[in-house]
Amino acid sequence: MAKREKAVHAATSELDDGLACLREAVEAGRGRVSDAAIERAGAVVDSAQWRRRLSADHTVVGFFGATGSGKSSLFNAIVGVELARTAATRPTTSYALAAVYEHQGAVVADAGELLDWLQVQERLVVSDAAEAEAPRRSALGRWWRGDSAGPSGGLILLDLPDFDSTAREHREIVERMAGQVDVLVFVLDPQKYADAVVHQDFLRRLATHDAVTLVVLNQVDRLAEAEAEPVLASLSALLAADGIRHQRLRAVSAVTGQGVDELRSDIRAIVDQRTAAQARLLADVRQCAGHLGTDAPERELAMPGPQQRETLASGLSAAVGVETVVRAVQRSYRLDAIGYTGWPLTKWVAKLRPDPLRRLNLKTAEINPEMNRTSLPIQGPAQRAMTDGAVRRFTEQACTEAPPVWQTAILDAGLRYREELPQQLDRAIAGTELGANARSWWWYVVALVQWIALTVALAGALWLLGLGAASYLQFDLPPAPNVEGFPVPTLMIVAGLLAGVVLAVASSVIARLGAALKGRRVRRRLHASVAEVAERSVVEPVRQEVERCNRYRSAVARAGGRR
Structure with a gap:
């Protein structure tokens, strides 16, 4: 526990320094550097301030995927409760859906203000009581609580609209959420895992966020055993080309349950550190600093003598x-x-x-x-x-x-x-x-x-x-x-x-x-x-x-x- 608290303190201190430096860069560059770059940096600072002002007890995990990737099915499998409707009645997700778990033994802040900031209206709290009512299906509580008295914080899972949806408002929701959630889970399928939309518009742009990014190849049950490894190797090469150095790649099947427990463990490993929000915000700061760095001299300028x-x-x-x-x-x-x-x-x-x-x-x-x-x-x-x-x-x-x-x-x-x-x-x-x-x-x-x-x-x-x-x-x-x-x-x-x-x-x-x-x-x-x-x-x-x-x-x- 002391080690984790020390890590949280170090992450918080590093984020404080990063935000202070980015704020200083915005002030120094205003009127000199392009207005668009300064506005982006200012938006990062403002967004970080809002996120830190809201619940620090919750970790927000967003599920991103294209139409037909099985994202909602995997979301339901992770939660253990049929929250997101799938199949013909709902072929694409049209709004953000939140599954909130708060263990009764843990004292955590209310997630309401955080979800309001995320503009998520569809919410469902998965608690110990819900698990008691549906013990066979409520795997989220058992997974999140583990074999201890439960973690000291809460978890919010978001099922988001498809990023390749033809509806403009769906794309806007996904792009906004990609800049707000703490942990990003990209769900790909064997047919469209090389889609340029996900790689150019999301993975490549968020390559600096690999510490809080998980990539999942869903529907592996549709692949023959000999086909799975080549597809995973091809996807890994694409991720490397996108600039994602530390790859978190899982092969799962929401239908058969293959790899679902391992994916839960991956998410839990990130959430347990209690630094996901800070890591996400720090990655935003680092990425923004990289963009601003194109207008910075390579070495310190010297005045004429x-x-x-x-x-x-x-x-x-x-x-x-x-x-x-x-x-x-x-x-x-x-x-x-x-x-x-x-x-x-x-x-x-x-x-x-x-x-x-x-x-x-x-x-x-x-x-x-x-x-x-x-x-x-x-x-x-x-x-x-x-x-x-x-x-x-x-x-x-x-x-x-x-x-x-x-x-x-x-x-x-x-x-x-x-x-x-x-x-x-x-x-x-x-x-x-x-x-x-x-x-x-x-x-x-x-x-x-x-x-x-x-x-x-x-x-x-x-x-x-x-x-x-x-x-x-x-x-x-x-x-x-x-x-x-x-x-x-x-x-x-x-x-x-x-x-x-x-x-x-x-x-x-x-x-x-x-x-x-x-x-x-x-x-x-x-x-x-x-x-x-x-x-x-x-x-x-x-x-x-x-x-x-x-x-x-x-x-x-x-x-x-x-x-």
Whole structure:
């Protein structure tokens, strides 16, 4: 008993895990995987929840067969009571008939709700009292009770309509029951055991349910002794072709009783384990996971690495015009440097030249990137193609090994913000600190020296002018001192002017070097800003979709019994 309870607990735990994984796969795959596949998986989860919510004490065994297979006769033979009418008065079963056995010594749940869920209206309870009234015919009670005080659960046997019936409603009942009963017993006959309907529409489709499937060759009494073995061997080969690995094949005769007791024992062996319902539901989960697995990648998808993200940011930087801004920063820096360090008498000319940063609306310190945009050219077809191309190359690297449905989803995720991306990039450029109004320390030093040099030149000029005026007015003044034969005022003029020119030229060279350094710094900042936008608007949506795909793959694998 303890061993059986342990097996029931293990089966229940395995089913819990399988259903949880299948539910996770449904959530992850919704909107990505085909709606039909998701609906089928959702129906399996819902059906399993309903079955588990109803009586766990009963095991439902359904008898399936074609017209003329003797299914109802075998059903009566198993029950031991003439419940299902046969022969000319009822050549085909037109509705589901239930035989319910509940031993009086066992405490089991009411089977009514379970039969309501199965939509079985025709019901008959075969109890100990019924056996007392018909002791010769009520073999079901003796078989089910065995030599003990009786099992702890109940048994429901269903005689179902013929699956090859021309009546559409009969076929619908059989297909629905094939997806609901705990144990499936397929009754075949020697004439139609190879019928394509039973093999293609049922056995092959339910090959994953071989643990709860029994195949019976009925009416063997119609075969000569030498014919039985070849027919059984042929049927066994057909079952193997259907994918049924663990075959439960019996040769029986409802007329002579041959093999009926053995078939009862086979059913009892399955029912006694008390795990038939869980095994059936778990097989449904495994089968559904197999169908979903066709849309799952073979291995876990990996996100593109840092190099690919860097390539993406570089492509977006080129499309948004980062180099245009860098050149503007360099040009603006040189103009500002000349405006401060140039020769004071001519540097005002530099201020007349248009500042490229101001033209791009990036010079103003108070610019609000949320409210204002830059004056960079609006992306045309060429720039938009560059943006889309960079995004597509990145997303394609993320979904190379993904199935088509997930490739589409990942590509769509990468292009989710396609329309907003140019504006986001423009805001990133506008919000980047460019240091447009920053001044270098050496500007002040050079400017001071320039003014000193100009002052010296002006002082020398005024000195000479004073000496000339005094001579013109015939004032007797001492002559200007000489240095190496050159008058000091003249030297002051020459030195001041020469120093100003040399400083202006040197400042221009230094300004170019400084502009190059500043351009590199600004390029890094702009690239970082663009990379941040790329991370937020491209990489993160792609990462979420890749993780969703991996979550789907993992859930499907675990639901299918793979770890």
